[in-house]
Every structure is written in C-alpha cells, then in structure tokens.
Amino acid sequence: AKIMTKPTQIWPDDLAATYRAKGYWRNVTFGMWLDEIAGRFGPRLAMVAGDSRMTYAELRTEAQRYAGGLLASGLEPCDRVLVQLPNSARFLPVVLGIMYAGLIPVYALPAHREREVVHLASGSDARAMICAARHEGFEYAPLARQALAACPALKTAYHDGPACDGVAALDSLLSAPLATPTPVDPCDVAFLQISGGTTGFPKLIPRTHNDYIYSFEASAGICGVTQDSVFLTALPAAHNFPMSSPGYFGALSVGATVVMSLSPAPDACFALIEAERVTHTGLVPPLALLWMQAAAKTGHDLSSLQVLGVGGAKFTPESAARVRPTLGCTLQQVFGMAEGLVNYTRLDDPDEVIVNTQGRPISPDDEILLLREDGTPVSEGEPGILHTRGPYTIRAYYNAPEANRRSFIEGGYYCTGDIVKRRPDGYLEVQGRSGDHINRAGEKVSAEEIEDHLLAHEAVFDAAVVAVPDPFLGERSCAFVVTEEGKSVTPPALKAFIRARGIAEFKVPDQIIFTEAFETTAVGKVDRKSLRQILKDKHFNKE
Ligand code: J2J
Missing domain, CATH: 3.40.50.12780 (ANL, N-terminal domain)
Incomplete structure (x- = not known):
C-alpha cells in the first residue's frame, strides 16, 4: 500500500x-512561477550548462516535458522524487519539471552515498529517484539499485544515461509536455531538503x-x-x-x-x-x-x-x-x-x-x-x-x-x-x-552520526568526534577512539571501514587519535557533549 x-x-x-x-x-507555486518567468523573459537566455544554452521559453518546455513524463509514469501529485544531480544541464529542467507536475523533489547531494540516499528516500517515502550516470568518477546506477532494493516505496530510478539493469534512462521521461502546472496549494510543501543536523539522523526540511x-x-x-x-x-x-x-x-x-x-x-x-x-x-x-x-x-x-x-x-x-x-x-x-x-x-x-x-x-x-x-x-x-x-x-x-x-x-x-x-x-x-557538529568547509557533519559508524567496527570500544580549527577547511573532524581490549586497528583501516559503510566522503574523519579509556569526572560519567569538550581541550587547546 x-x-x-x-x-x-x-x-x-x-x-x-x-x-x-x-x-x-504571493500565493504562487513553483509551477505558476515558471510560467510567470517564461512569460516575462521568454526569449532571454536562462541557462548555460556545458554545451547547452536554453532560453526561458525552452527551459519551461523542457520542464514541461519532464513533468508530462513523470505523470505518465504513474506518479501522483505530492509524490516525492529524490534528485541526485550535479550542476549539469539536467538539474534545472528536472527539478522544475518535478514541481510543475505537482510532485515534491527531495534534494540529495552528488557526494551522498548509499546511507544518505537510502535515509532520504525512505524518510520521504520517495517513489522515484533521478540521478547522474557518472560524476567525479562515481557511477550512480549501482547506488540507485541499492536504494531500490532497500526502499519498498521506491519504484523507479532514472539516470542520466542509457537504460541499464534496473535503472531507466532519464531521457525516457521526456514526453508530451504538460500544458499547465498541476494545481497545488502555494501553502503546501514544494520540496524537502536535508538538514546539516546535530543528531545521528539528518532531518528533512519542508x-x-x-x-x-x-x-x-x-x-x-x-x-x-x-x-x-x-x-x-x-x-x-x-x-x-x-x-x-x-x-x-x-x-x-x-x-x-x-x-x-x-x-x-x-x-x-x-x-x-x-x-x-x-x-x-x-x-x-x-x-x-x-x-x-x-x-x-x-x-x-x-x-x-x-x-x-x-x-x-x-x-x-x-x-x-x-x-x-x-x-x-x-x-x-x-x-x-x-x-x-x-x-x-x-x-x-x-x-x-x-x-x-x-x-x-x-x-x-x-x-x-x-x-x-x-x-x-x-x-x-x-x-x-x-x-x-x-x-x-x-x-x-x-x-x-x-x-x-x-x-x-x-x-x-x-x-x-x-x-x-x-x-x-x-x-x-x-x-x-x-x-555538536563539524562545519567542514560549509558541509555540516554530525558528530553523533560519525560516532555511530565508528562504533560499528569490532575493534572500537568507544568513540567521540569533535571539530578542530583548521586553517583551510575552517574546521576538520577528529575522532577519538578507544579500542576494545586486545584489539587494534590502524587509522587508514578505520577510515576505509567507514567509507565502505556508504557515506559521503566529507564525513570520513580527517584525523583519528587513539586514546586510553575516556575520562570520567570525579562525580561520575559525563555526558557526550562534555566528553567531546574535555577531549578537545586536552588535545588541541594546550596553551
Ligand atoms: C558562520 N556560520 C554560518 C556564516 C551559515 C545561505 C548561506 C549559508 C547557508 C547554509 C544557507 C554562516 N557564518 N556566514 O542555507 O541559504 C552556519 C550556521 C548555520 C548553518 C546552516 C544559505 N552561514 N553558517 O550554510 O543549512 O551554523 O545553510 O546555522 O548548510 O551554517 O547550514 P546550512
């Protein structure tokens, strides 16, 4: 159901x-807004992306074609569509097409991997996803297949390439243009975005x-x-x-x-x-x-x-x-x-x-x-x-x-x-x-989320992740790790383990410091927030 x-x-x-x-x-939806700008600026140049140059009129037509294709595929107004596209010529026509059809885009970053994509797709009950074929050396079709397998509500994945093994071609969505925007309430949610967040589970922003x-x-x-x-x-x-x-x-x-x-x-x-x-x-x-x-x-x-x-x-x-x-x-x-x-x-x-x-x-x-x-x-x-x-x-x-x-x-x-x-x-x-997050070059990384990944390693007994001032990144992440008695792991092995769990590269700790059992204060065990502060002060704020 x-x-x-x-x-x-x-x-x-x-x-x-x-x-x-x-x-x-103004009581205008994105669909109406696209009609407005196409009406006002029709022949002007709206977008340049790679070899592609589109006027406002062309941008609207392209969006209308995606909108037509999405509705013809069986999606219904308010259905969520996960979008994971780089800054290519596809991005604007696709997201505007989704909204023109009365559907709700859910924005994923190209850097996101299986964990984030599955979390976003299942958290939003996305019924379709649209991704790149390849960006910065990464193939998205296998990621799309993982998401399809993990999210029961997710029925179809499209990538910006030829159809292959369970993943459809994005071009197959280009069909008869939808003439007018699907009517939706301007007070309704237009899209969902991921929050940087401080908890282990990134939240969705409507x-x-x-x-x-x-x-x-x-x-x-x-x-x-x-x-x-x-x-x-x-x-x-x-x-x-x-x-x-x-x-x-x-x-x-x-x-x-x-x-x-x-x-x-x-x-x-x-x-x-x-x-x-x-x-x-x-x-x-x-x-x-x-x-x-x-x-x-x-x-x-x-x-x-x-x-x-x-x-x-x-x-x-x-x-x-x-x-x-x-x-x-x-x-x-x-x-x-x-x-x-x-x-x-x-x-x-x-x-x-x-x-x-x-x-x-x-x-x-x-x-x-x-x-x-x-x-x-x-x-x-x-x-x-x-x-x-x-x-x-x-x-x-x-x-x-x-x-x-x-x-x-x-x-x-x-x-x-x-x-x-x-x-x-x-x-x-x-x-x-x-x-407690790390603002790593503008990307917000939750300490708790990374701690959970570290704790999944069999040699890790406890972990605390903190933000450390960095001359270039602004902040970098440092993981303090206590190993299980009699077990050990090297920092590169631990990083490789985290990476293999399927998370965005910017979340992999920049630095790992192994330490003795975490301190507890005289009065007893401290909360994680204070623990992170104590570790940070001890290792990085030496005067
Ligand atoms: C210090 N911290 C800042 C700044 C954001 C415009 C610009 C940025 C974002 C963004 C955005 C900061 N100085 N100039 O959405 O529309 C930190 C704060 C803030 C958090 C939000 C936009 N500008 N920050 O960065 O949702 O901690 O949005 O609460 O990714 O970034 O992060 P985010």
Missing part, C-alpha cells in the same frame, strides 16, 4: 495573515512554495541581481545557498542568466566567468580563499564579477578584507540556513560592516531572539543562542516529533544553535555554536 503522509508546514493563522498582508507570500519564493525573490533584490546579471552556480546546486541566496532561483526570478559549473574549482569557474561575463556567485569560505589565491596568477579576465557572496561558515575579517583587492568585486557576507533565516550584508554597507559582520535578516518580519543556555534573553550586546521565526523559516521538520521538541521553542521559534552577537545597528556576528 502506498504511504500517504503528505509533508506540511503550518504557520499560526495570525502570522500567516500578516505575511500575506505584507505581500511576502519548504513551502510561498515561503521559498519570497526568500529568493527578496534575496535577488538585496544582492543586486537584475535582468543584466549572470549568476554562476559554483556550489552543489542541491544546497540551499546556491539555490536561494540569491541563487539560481533568485537569478531566474528577475530574468538573469544562470551558469552551471560542474566544479567549484578556480580553473573551471574562472573560464566560465570570462566566457559568460559572470556578475554574481556564492562560495563557502575555503573556496573563497582558494579563488583569491588563484586570482593572483590567473590569465582569465574576472573583471565582470560584481558581487561575491560568502557564507556557510564564518569568513574571518582578515580574509573578508582581501576580497576586493584580489577579486575586484564587492563582498557580501551571507549567514543562512536551509531551515530558513538568511542574513546579508548590504551592497552599500560601509566596509567595516561588510568585513566584520554576517549581515542582517532579509525581512523586517524575521524575528530574532538571543537566549542564554537557560532560555532567558541576553542583555544588549551579549552573545546568545540565535532563535528565529519569520515568513520563510520552518516551524517543524518533517516527521520528526522528537527533533521538533528540541529544535523549536515556545512561540515556534527555531533554535539555530548558533551563538551570535547583535550589534546596536542590528547586524549579527556569528561567534560559534552550541550544537
């Missing part, structure tokens, strides 16, 4: 009425048409994206940052051109910047550092670049100050999250603000609370844990009652876990975080 737990996202009536009255929620369209349309304005802009998608397109801050959706909403790069590396991107006269892009701090280094010796003309958004992890003031001198463009700091709230420095802010802060919220109706550990508000200027609610911040994760009790407080505020200071001018400075 088909499982029908339709994802929802509900704001209280009074707030919803306010968001509507103030025009944040974003609605209304809230998301507001977030990227408002972002396009704040980021200075216009019809004449060219936006480069350098980061993996499934991430919220390149999707919406302002992202390819923000760019398309104003008639700009979106350029897709299969790699965020300077050589690939610099060539595209020069060839397509790219004006806007977004990067995580380690990539921004790499680009600044490479710009000094590049032969490519980067003069078209106007705005570089940097976010996902803290960008130090020293690095921030080097953006204009090295890349010749304006830096825009972006402090956002897939759960909603996005803060930007404004393009006309003084350098001091651009260099030292992570910006202020998109919306006047983004409400911010800075609380102490005990839940009381901090006094003016004191750092606190950021809680927020607003017109595009979720009120709950999908199907996760326990996580929801931990992550949302009275009034529906989302607890970001970020420790933030608010300046008198309203700008935020990110100081740290209270949750």
Whole structure:
C-alpha cells in the first residue's frame, strides 16, 4: 500500500495573515512561477550548462516535458522524487519539471552515498529517484539499485544515461509536455531538503512554495541581481545557498542568466566567468580563499564579477578584507540556513560592516531572539543562542516529533544553535555554536552520526568526534577512539571501514587519535557533549 503522509508546514493563522498582508507570500507555486518567468523573459537566455544554452521559453518546455513524463509514469501529485544531480544541464529542467507536475523533489547531494540516499528516500517515502550516470568518477546506477532494493516505496530510478539493469534512462521521461502546472496549494510543501543536523539522523526540511519564493525573490533584490546579471552556480546546486541566496532561483526570478559549473574549482569557474561575463556567485569560505589565491596568477579576465557572496561558515575579517583587492568585486557576507533565516550584508554597507559582520535578516518580519543556555534573553550586546521565526523559516521538520521538541521553542521559534552577537545597528556576528557538529568547509557533519559508524567496527570500544580549527577547511573532524581490549586497528583501516559503510566522503574523519579509556569526572560519567569538550581541550587547546 502506498504511504500517504503528505509533508506540511503550518504557520499560526495570525502570522500567516500578516505575511500575506505584507505581500511576502504571493500565493504562487513553483509551477505558476515558471510560467510567470517564461512569460516575462521568454526569449532571454536562462541557462548555460556545458554545451547547452536554453532560453526561458525552452527551459519551461523542457520542464514541461519532464513533468508530462513523470505523470505518465504513474506518479501522483505530492509524490516525492529524490534528485541526485550535479550542476549539469539536467538539474534545472528536472527539478522544475518535478514541481510543475505537482510532485515534491527531495534534494540529495552528488557526494551522498548509499546511507544518505537510502535515509532520504525512505524518510520521504520517495517513489522515484533521478540521478547522474557518472560524476567525479562515481557511477550512480549501482547506488540507485541499492536504494531500490532497500526502499519498498521506491519504484523507479532514472539516470542520466542509457537504460541499464534496473535503472531507466532519464531521457525516457521526456514526453508530451504538460500544458499547465498541476494545481497545488502555494501553502503546501514544494520540496524537502536535508538538514546539516546535530543528531545521528539528518532531518528533512519542508519548504513551502510561498515561503521559498519570497526568500529568493527578496534575496535577488538585496544582492543586486537584475535582468543584466549572470549568476554562476559554483556550489552543489542541491544546497540551499546556491539555490536561494540569491541563487539560481533568485537569478531566474528577475530574468538573469544562470551558469552551471560542474566544479567549484578556480580553473573551471574562472573560464566560465570570462566566457559568460559572470556578475554574481556564492562560495563557502575555503573556496573563497582558494579563488583569491588563484586570482593572483590567473590569465582569465574576472573583471565582470560584481558581487561575491560568502557564507556557510564564518569568513574571518582578515580574509573578508582581501576580497576586493584580489577579486575586484564587492563582498557580501551571507549567514543562512536551509531551515530558513538568511542574513546579508548590504551592497552599500560601509566596509567595516561588510568585513566584520554576517549581515542582517532579509525581512523586517524575521524575528530574532538571543537566549542564554537557560532560555532567558541576553542583555544588549551579549552573545546568545540565535532563535528565529519569520515568513520563510520552518516551524517543524518533517516527521520528526522528537527533533521538533528540541529544535523549536515556545512561540515556534527555531533554535539555530548558533551563538551570535547583535550589534546596536542590528547586524549579527556569528561567534560559534552550541550544537555538536563539524562545519567542514560549509558541509555540516554530525558528530553523533560519525560516532555511530565508528562504533560499528569490532575493534572500537568507544568513540567521540569533535571539530578542530583548521586553517583551510575552517574546521576538520577528529575522532577519538578507544579500542576494545586486545584489539587494534590502524587509522587508514578505520577510515576505509567507514567509507565502505556508504557515506559521503566529507564525513570520513580527517584525523583519528587513539586514546586510553575516556575520562570520567570525579562525580561520575559525563555526558557526550562534555566528553567531546574535555577531549578537545586536552588535545588541541594546550596553551
Ligand atoms: C558562520 N556560520 C554560518 C556564516 C551559515 C545561505 C548561506 C549559508 C547557508 C547554509 C544557507 C554562516 N557564518 N556566514 O542555507 O541559504 C552556519 C550556521 C548555520 C548553518 C546552516 C544559505 N552561514 N553558517 O550554510 O543549512 O551554523 O545553510 O546555522 O548548510 O551554517 O547550514 P546550512
């Protein structure tokens, strides 16, 4: 029997009425939105990806053909479709086609492997999945077969290649175009995204048409994206940052051109910047550092670049100050999250603000609370844990009652876990975080999830994973491991074991330290959070 737990996202009536009255929620679905932009910008260039160049009209037709094929395959409105595509020419037509058909994309990263894909597919009851044939040396068909075998609700997998052994060709979905979008409620969930998360099980983030369209349309304005802009998608397109801050959706909403790069590396991107006269892009701090280094010796003309958004992890003031001198463009700091709230420095802010802060919220109706550990508000200027609610911040994760009790407080505020200071001018400075994850070059890795993988090894008695400052990655992961008595394992063997469990490479610990039995304090056993802190202090914070 088909499982029908339709994802929802509900704001209280009074707030919803306010968001509507103030025009944040336009009551437009992604399907209607695609019709809108195709109507307004039809003959303009919408997308460049490899050899493919598509106008807005062509992008819509291509999406309509996927939509027609998906519905002809037997999928019904609200069914979930897992998408695991790199930044190829397929990405936009496929995800827009899914939404045009009234279906719900579930975004996986190309770096995800069996564990993550199965978790996402089963957690969302996905009925179909669409993946690449090959990307960065990895074949996706075997992964798709593993997912089909592990997830009973998952009936069909398509890959971007010829049909093979249980996996259909993505091209087989290109059929008669669906003339009009399948009607869905703009308050319904448009897609599901994976959260970085601090628990062992990544949660699913349900974003609605209304809230998301507001977030990227408002972002396009704040980021200075216009019809004449060219936006480069350098980061993996499934991430919220390149999707919406302002992202390819923000760019398309104003008639700009979106350029897709299969790699965020300077050589690939610099060539595209020069060839397509790219004006806007977004990067995580380690990539921004790499680009600044490479710009000094590049032969490519980067003069078209106007705005570089940097976010996902803290960008130090020293690095921030080097953006204009090295890349010749304006830096825009972006402090956002897939759960909603996005803060930007404004393009006309003084350098001091651009260099030292992570910006202020998109919306006047983004409400911010800075609380102490005990839940009381901090006094003016004191750092606190950021809680927020607003017109595009979720009120709950999908199907996760326990996580929801931990992550949302009275009034529906989302607890970001970020420790933030608010300046008198309203700008935020990110100081740290209270949750136990590793922010590895912008990818969030849950300590608990990796500990569980380590514990699965027969020689591992106990494990604790911590974040360690890293000059390039921002943070790297270090696993402290206590072995079973009489057993041993080498770090490379343990890494190989973790990798073989089928997880994204960025989750494999960067460093492994074997240690004696974990300390317990005089009063007894400590909780895992304190244990991680004790280990970290002992090994890395030696003065
Ligand atoms: C410090 N920490 C930051 C920043 C995010 C735009 C930009 C980023 C994301 C993103 C996003 C930070 N300085 N400038 O979705 O739309 C950390 C915080 C935050 C977490 C969210 C967007 N920018 N962070 O990174 O869902 O800890 O979204 O809570 O991946 O990244 O991670 P994620």
